Amino acid sequence: RMEGYGYYLLPSGNEYRGSFWDGMFHGKGELLLPTGGSYRAHWDRGVATEGKYVFADGLEYDEEKWRYCDGYDRRFYTEICSGFKPPGIPQLTNLDPPKIIPEGCYDCGDGFYDPQTRIVVDYKRKFLRNADNDEHEWILRTCRKAWDFTTENKPKP
Numbered sequence: 001r002m003e004g005y006g007y008y009l010l011p012s013g014n015e016y017r018g019s020f021w022d023g024m025f026h027g028k029g030e031l032l033l034p035t036g037g038s039y040r041a042h043w044d045r046g047v048a049t050e051g052k053y054v055f056a057d058g059l060e061y062d063e064e065k066w067r068y069c070d071g072y073d074r075r076f077y078t079e080i081c082s083g084f085k086p087p088g089i090p091q092l093t094n095l096d097p098p099k100i101i102p103e104g105c106y107d108c109g110d111g112f113y114d115p116q117t118r119i120v121v122d123y124k125r126k127f128l129r130n131a132d133n134d135e136h137e138w139i140l141r142t143c144r145k146a147w148d149f150t151t152e153n154k155p156k157p
Contacts, residue, residue, distance in 0.1 A: 028043075057077055058077075
């Protein structure tokens with residue numbers, strides 16, 4: 001069985017980097033997710049006893065003092081770190097510049113959704129899943145859609 005420090009790639013695409021004991025995560029270790037986030041924790045015989053989730057952009061999740069996007073402060077994390085853009089230049093997503101959405105599709109957070117085929121693909125156009133009726137309705141109601149016409153920021157003279 002695995003013991004000491006090492007790396008382990010799980011079938012889900014997640015990767016563990018840290019200490020092992022008797023084939024289990026044990027001691028300090030980090031679970032890296034394919035989306036770019038990670039879970040840094042102290043493990044005891046395969047169970048995380050304390051840990052913290054860190055999003056791909058560096059934002060640390062804190063269950064006690066979570067102030068990000070809570071209804072009172074709706075700024076993106078990059079706006080909290082770097083400040084607002086000048087007036088007239090919108091920031092549509094936390095990613096700046098945002099992903100370019102294929103024509104007729106929606107950005108649903110983990111990829112693009114095509115309402116004609118009801119398929120969600122990741123940002124590299126790799127198949128993720130078929131959307132059920134509930135997800136289809138939610139995406140159409142809440143997610144950012146590709147522009148039907150070209151727009152650009154034109155400062156007033």
